[in-house]
Amino acid sequence: MPTIVERFARLGTDHAPGQEVRQAHSAEDADLRGGTIAGTPVDFSHGDVNATAFAPTPGAFEEFVAGVHRGGSQAYTEYRGDAALRTLLADRLARFTGAPLSGADELIITPGTQGALFLALGATVNAGDRVAIVRPDYFANRKLVEFLGGVIVPVEMDYLSRDAGAGLDLGQLEAAFKSGVKTFLFSNPNNPAGVVYAPDEIARIATLASTHGVTVIVDQLYSRLLYAGSTYTHLRAAGIDAGQVVTIMGPSKTESLSGYRLGAAFGAAHIIDRMEKLQAIVSLRAPGYSQAVLRTWFAEPDGWLEGRIAAHQALRDDLLAVFNAIPGMRVRPPQAGSYLFPRLPRLGVSLHQFVRALRVQAGVVVTPGTEFSPDRTDSIRLNFSQEHQAAVHAARRIAEMVERYR
């Protein structure tokens, strides 16, 4: 068994989004090529909630204030979240996902979707259990399995060479399930690649999970921000047994409400029960007053979601135009969400050196692909929920840096 020092050595956060400020100057800076490139700094590691087009949901702050005024009943909810709010949300989430949901038994409110992911894995993964993890996928997924002492069984996703679907290797997934995998965790749309699983991919996942008795945890954080021409399939409504699936969502991204730390997990009642027990010792509950903000979720003003999608789509297309003009760069147009995951041309420096140079010389923060898959030493992730003109200009600086470091 690994020591605690060894266990934590695997949980590095130095290159995680938002942690760049902790990196000191380095000897590597001597290898920088050329000078700095002027331009408004852009931090693509997460969305900019100050961006005009991507402000927090209208009415969110007012609901928070109303929660503060309610006082004790809002500060001290049940561990799984305020009962009336759960009933309200269950109804909305059932309609959104296309399958029934009980607010009393099948839903828990959590501190962000990160909190939901931790609780869901903590409630299903025992030390030594085999867990299937997609490559690439959200960087915390593999770390959660590491912390819990599980065994990661990777499943590759060929997102780059196709036009539709996510490109998950379903043969590998079946082999993984046959090898004794008990839990399968994946994000849809995929973070970082922005691809959406096709209906037949989701149907196959449902069938395989049923056949092999695998519990599936699906992170649908970005499933509302769906671009024109894409079809979204909710796993929980795809014929899978309700006791085998937990769906995770939250208002931190599309709705720009990250500052309130809110998420939700819903599905298998016995897993939600365990998640509540775990939440009781991890953080007691999602922040009490913040929970009130969820009243605005799926109840935004008419046209609000459509406007948010349109603003993202216009920015996506402008950034794709810049990146597609770079010889040797490859990027799949995201079908949903606000992530771009371009594969860089061959460079004369390592990925981490390039990412560092981008920050130091071009004022551009991106996340290295290695956070999402150990073999993605050729890719960078950008969250493009940013001010439109600043983001496009920053993309041009990335293009200039690519030329400089070829």
Place this chain on the structure above:
Amino acid sequence: MPTIVERFARLGTDHAPGQEVRQAHSAEDADLRGGTIAGTPVDFSHGDVNATAFAPTPGAFEEFVAGVHRGGSQAYTEYRGDAALRTLLADRLARFTGAPLSGADELIITPGTQGALFLALGATVNAGDRVAIVRPDYFANRKLVEFLGGVIVPVEMDYLSRDAGAGLDLGQLEAAFKSGVKTFLFSNPNNPAGVVYAPDEIARIATLASTHGVTVIVDQLYSRLLYAGSTYTHLRAAGIDAGQVVTIMGPSKTESLSGYRLGAAFGAAHIIDRMEKLQAIVSLRAPGYSQAVLRTWFAEPDGWLEGRIAAHQALRDDLLAVFNAIPGMRVRPPQAGSYLFPRLPRLGVSLHQFVRALRVQAGVVVTPGTEFSPDRTDSIRLNFSQEHQAAVHAARRIAEMVERYR
């Protein structure tokens, strides 16, 4: 190794404070003696932040609003919390505890003190590790060790039969440390008993920890709410190596800020580092906007803390008068905090039946002593941060119920 079902069976929350609403009616109700007793319902399971004398800290809400207006920089802090805020807090906590503290390296902001406890234990306890836990102590302590796969080594505390000090069995503690305990977790003042460790008890803990290389995690949640005549000793300033102690505090209780979900852990830099890595996969960070509220902590208006202590002390004394008049009831006057932990006279029903009867017949919610120690089947815990008159009346109803169920 226990299965995941077995592991979660040990993490029951049915009798945990605040979860009483989930208990359905029961066949036991047939055994109730007599009718209901009228009076304002009082929930002693946690403090009442709506109570006039115990409202949230002045200015807390305004700091939250200022945080929302700062936007992205407040929503997306480093995982360990906003850097400027950590510097500010470290200075205040160093002065309060009497030992130096670096905001850069030795402090992490967490979702409540519960979050701090989870991260501190998660960062120090490996499966199979021996962990010393006091009986009685905060109910989550033993559950944290259970979840992490540690082995609980209990150390008894004879809080009831003395006038000063906590009454920890220091011989048992030494034996526990000699048996290979790696981590010792305790609360000071003790939750539930409200007793404060004497200077010689803290000195002995420091010496034993140094001798045996044990890491000590001390939950000082209530250390500001100290009653007249009591002396408080901060372990981190008691000669223990700075690398062996982590102190946990937060503004949820004395300051009534639980609705914002804030806590802090400070001490050994290598443990704080691990805690940040763990926080990155557990909840990313303490709620961003809420963090701003910590600017009010240890910076309250002149006289605010003294007033809060005086209001609690007056209520403590009135409740003690009611309980001391009950033949066979024994209760130690708390030296700090807002918990009372009376030992009941011998009753004709079980503790859980009596607690249930209190709720159903007398409108009084208390927490059974078994949450704090498996052998405390004779005690109940009350958080007396409540409206003064309502609390005293509720205590009289408890007295009446004791007579009824003898």
